Amino acid sequence: RRDVHNATRVPFGVMIPVRVSHNQSIGPGVVPAGVDPAYDAQYANHKGPVAHVGANGFGRPFSVAPGPITHTQTPYVTGTTVLGMKYKDGVMIACDTLGSYGSTKRYKNLQRMRVVNAKTIIGFTGELSDFDYIMTLLDELNTNDYCEDDGKELSPKEIYSYLCRVMYNRRNKFDPLWNSLVVAGLMKDGTQFLGTVGMIGQHYTDSHLAAGFGNHMARPLFREKHTDDMSEPEARALMEDALRACVMRDKSMMNKFQIAKVEFGKAPTVSEPFAVATSWDYEKFKNPSEFAPGTW
Amino acid sequence: TPLRSTCAQGYVAYTRASLQMETFDEPPKTGTTIVACVYDGGVVLGADTRVSTGIYVSNRASDKMTVLADSTVMCRSGSAADTEAVAKIVRYHVEQIGMERDSPLDVKTVAQISNQINYQNKSANHGAGLGAYMIIGGWDSNKGSQVYSCTAGGNMISTRWTTDGSGSTYIWGFMDDGFRENMTREECEAFVTAAITLAMSTDSSSGGCVRLNTVNAEGIHRKFVKPGELSPAYGELAMTARHGHVGASGGMVL
Numbered sequence: 001r002r003d004v005h006n007a008t009r010v011p012f013g014v015m016i017p018v019r020v021s022h023n024q025s026i027g028p029g030v031v032p033a034g035v036d037p038a039y040d041a042q043y044a045n046h047k048g049p050v051a052h053v054g055a056n057g058f059g060r061p062f063s064v065a066p067g068p069i070t071h072t073q074t075p076y077v078t079g080t081t082v083l084g085m086k087y088k089d090g091v092m093i094a095c096d097t098l099g100s101y102g103s104t105k106r107y108k109n110l111q112r113m114r115v116v117n118a119k120t121i122i123g124f125t126g127e128l129s130d131f132d133y134i135m136t137l138l139d140e141l142n143t144n145d146y147c148e149d150d151g152k153e154l155s156p157k158e159i160y161s162y163l164c165r166v167m168y169n170r171r172n173k174f175d176p177l178w179n180s181l182v183v184a185g186l187m188k189d190g191t192q193f194l195g196t197v198g199m200i201g202q203h204y205t206d207s208h209l210a211a212g213f214g215n216h217m218a219r220p221l222f223r224e225k226h227t228d229d230m231s232e233p234e235a236r237a238l239m240e241d242a243l244r245a246c247v248m249r250d251k252s253m254m255n256k257f258q259i260a261k262v263e264f265g266k267a268p269t270v271s272e273p274f275a276v277a278t279s280w281d282y283e284k285f286k287n288p289s290e291f292a293p294g295t296w
Numbered sequence: 297t298p299l300r301s302t303c304a305q306g307y308v309a310y311t312r313a314s315l316q317m318e319t320f321d322e323p324p325k326t327g328t329t330i331v332a333c334v335y336d337g338g339v340v341l342g343a344d345t346r347v348s349t350g351i352y353v354s355n356r357a358s359d360k361m362t363v364l365a366d367s368t369v370m371c372r373s374g375s376a377a378d379t380e381a382v383a384k385i386v387r388y389h390v391e392q393i394g395m396e397r398d399s400p401l402d403v404k405t406v407a408q409i410s411n412q413i414n415y416q417n418k419s420a421n422h423g424a425g426l427g428a429y430m431i432i433g434g435w436d437s438n439k440g441s442q443v444y445s446c447t448a449g450g451n452m453i454s455t456r457w458t459t460d461g462s463g464s465t466y467i468w469g470f471m472d473d474g475f476r477e478n479m480t481r482e483e484c485e486a487f488v489t490a491a492i493t494l495a496m497s498t499d500s501s502s503g504g505c506v507r508l509n510t511v512n513a514e515g516i517h518r519k520f521v522k523p524g525e526l527s528p529a530y531g532e533l534a535m536t537a538r539h540g541h542v543g544a545s546g547g548m549v550l
Contacts, residue, residue, distance in 0.1 A: 073418045073425060076449035099453065104468070107445075107453050129415050129450035175419065 075127040075178045077101055079112040080252045081212035082123035082182045083242055086192040086228055087235035090263035091184040093123045093194075094239050096247070097273055098254040105254060113260040115268045117142055120156040120185035121260045125212040126199065127178035134177060137166065156185030156193040160203070168201025176200065180211035185262050213250045218242035232263075244276045327501025328360055329463030330371035331491050332433040333475065334441040334456050335484035338512030339433040341369050342488040344463065344496050345504035347376060356504045365390045368406045368434035369509045369516060373461035374448065375427030382428050386410045403434035407444040407452060415450025425449050429460050435511045463495030463502035470494055481510060489521060497529035 034040070077099045084093040099107030112131075113123040116138050124131040138159065145153045154162075160183040170176050176199045184194045195205040208222035221242050230238070239259060247253045255278070260270040289295045327348050332341040343360040346353055362370045362383040370386070372379035389409050390401055410432060418425045425448050433443040445451075445458040457475050459467055471491055479487065489506050496502045506526065508519040524537040 073423050073449065076425075076447050077451040077453070099451075101447065104465070107455070109455075110453065127449065127451070128453070129418075132450075132452075133415070 073127070073175075073178060077107065077128040078178075078252075079110065079125050079128065079131075080250055081210055081214035081218070081246055082112065082125055082180075083208075083210045083214045083218050083222075083239060083246070084123070084182045084184050084194050084196075085208040085222060085226055085235060085239065086194050087230040087232060088228070089232050090186060090261055090266075091192040091194050092235060092239060092259055092261035093121060093182055093184050094243055094257055094259040095123050095125075096243075096253050097256050097258060098252070099128055100252045103252070105252070108254060108256065111258065111270065113258060113270055115260070115270065116156075116159060116183075116185075117145075117153050118267060119153070119187075119262060120159055120183065121262055121268050121270075122159075122184070123182045123211070123260065125180045130177040130179050131181075134163070134166070134179065134181070155187055156183055157187060157195070159183055159185075160193070160195040160197065160205075163197050164201060164203045167197050167199060167203075171200045182209055182211050184260075185268075186264060190264070213253075214242070214246055217245045217249055221245060240276050244278060247276065248278060327463075327499070328373045328461035329459065329467070329492050329495035329499060329502040330360060330373050330431055330461050331459045331464075331467075331471070331488050332371060332431045332443045332457060333471075333479075333484055333488055334433075334443055335481055336478040337441065338435050338481065338510055339369075339441045339443060340481070340484045340488045341371050341431065341433045341509045341511070342492050343371050343373075343461075343507050344492055344502040345507060346496075346502055348501055353503070358504075359507060361507060361509050362387075363509075363516060364406050364410075364432070365394070365403075365434070366400050366515065367436050367511060368401070368403045368432060369511055370410065371431040371433075371460070372428070373431075374429040378426045378428040379430060382410060382413050382426065382430070385413060400436075402436045402438050403432070403442045404439065404444070404454075406434070407432040407442075407446060411444075411446045411450055411452040414446060414448060418449060431458055431460055433511065435513060437513075441512075459491065459495075461495075461502065463492075463499035466498040467491045467495045481512070485510060485519070489526065493526045494529060497532060 079099060080096065082093055082095040084091065093113055095112045097108060097110050097112065098105055099110035101107070110128070112125075113121060114135060116122050122138070124134075141154055141159070141162065163181055163183065167177060178199055180196060180198045182194070182196050185192075187193050193205065194207065194209055195203060196209050196211050197203040198211075207228055208219070208226045210218045221238070225238050236259065243257050247255050255275045256273045257276065258271050258273055260268065262268045328344055328346065330341070330343045332339060341361055345355075345357050345360070347355040347358045360372050362372060364370050364383065364386050370383055372383065386406065386409050390406055393405075394401055410430060414426055414428055420426050427448060429448055430446045431443065432446055433441075435441045443455055443458055445453050445455055445460065447460070456477070457471060459471060474487055474491075485508055488508060492502075492506045496504075505523060506521040508521065510517045510519070522537065523535040526535070528534045
């Protein structure tokens with residue numbers, strides 16, 4: 001009688017290599033390569049996960065070899081950066097209206113910021129379909145709030161925490177929602193909220209944020225010029241400066257932006273699209289290769 | 297050694313350029329050009345008719361547009377198998393839901409069914425998703441003429457016009473420039489036909505004839521434009537027609 005569960009004991013009659021349901025070095029349920037050629041041959045070309053049943057014949061099969069299950073997708077229609085900042089009267093986020101299809105600038109009227117509830121707005125970068133799915137989840141939360149009928153609705157921080165859990169759990173399943181989200185809004189205690197969640201569940205809050213390329217171009221400008229008590233025109237001017245910096249250096253961005261904001265005592269709004277002025281009138285732009293022909 | 301293939305059949309042929317055996321083990325794709333555009337009172341959807349497996353044109357007169365409902369048509373591009381399967385499942389759901397509601401489905405509803413199939417199968421093909429790039433267009437009394445771009449991965453976006461497939465890359469600029477709101481049906485059909493002709497002249501995966509489906513309040517009207525009826529693109533010669541005729545056996549003899 002062979003007791004194949006106890007890996008420490010040598011199985012009875014072990015001159016012939018035997019499949020073991022537990023291998024101390026690799027772990028449970030793994031058939032080491034070379035031990036059972038028939039087993040190996042079955043899976044020589046197998047691309048999917050292997051459901052392995054213990055050698056005792058009973059027990060729930062679980063997948064181990066030949067590798068982790070990957071449902072990780074490739075994004076198809078994507079949005080680029082979202083910027084956000086707090087200011088005296090509330091909080092604002094901004095982004096362009098482009099949906100890129102690889103390197104094709106395909107959809108030019110995509111609204112990448114949406115109103116979640118009376119106190120919260122959200123913007124996304126990354127795959128559009130996953131964001132639409134996130135919006136259906138948030139819609140469910142709103143419906144629950146409505147049905148509870150207790151005069152309360154979820155605060156931006158609660159929505160942000162919920163999304164952190166969603167994103168992190170999807171990451172754990174190797175099936176991420178391919179987005180970085182910026183959640184902004186006003187809390188009951190009279191403070192602003194601004195937070196970001198990424199596709200692997202990383203998250204943080206700050207007075208000014210960006211998701212995507214804006215982290216490189218806009219954050220330094222914000223660090224230099226942002227203060228929490230900026231007035232709305234000042235905040236908007238800084239936001240437009242940051243958007244200008246981004247659009248001149250991000251190839252998957254277009255010069256057509258919206259700004260969404262939540263201000264104390266007012267409903268959230270998403271602005272009409274607008275463009276920012278850009279500077280091309282530099283003397284040195286006219287003949288850059290004058291003294292070095294062939295240079296770029 | 298031949299490439300490993302996921303296709304059940306493999307075609308083998310010798311190319312002119314080299315005497316090496318080249319297997320056409322790629323699954324059949326609709327390397328294609330599909331276009332849809334709204335006009336005042338309806339939608340015009342158009343497609344070329346070429347299906348290729350590798351270098352071989354396996355079908356030169358295919359119909360890449362599938363009717364999903366009385367007022368909705370789908371143009372298919374990407375993997376031929378995936379789009380056929382999706383269209384089939386969408387038609388099943390459309391019939392079922394239509395029976396339950398005892399009324400025809402709106403264009404957006406049909407587009408959403410198709411889109412959800414794409415979205416819920418993101419893990420297919422090792423994470424690449426179904427290779428189904430579709431345009432769904434139609435007319436209903438609720439929202440009038442609509443075009444939905446349902447690309448792979450489950451992205452659905454409503455636009456006034458759109459194009460997809462391998463040939464679409466060559467006509468984005470042309471369509472950007474030529475689209476106008478409130479065209480007449482004739483103008484729109486001419487616009488779509490011109491766009492597909494241009495794409496076919498530059499894309500080797502697109503070719504053959506142009507099929508048009510015009511959807512308006514009266515229903516779906518089909519049109520088949522043969523190469524002889526299209527004016528030649530730059531660098532090409534006018535095509536003359538050699539008739540196909542039906543032989544005594546009842547089959548086409550071309």
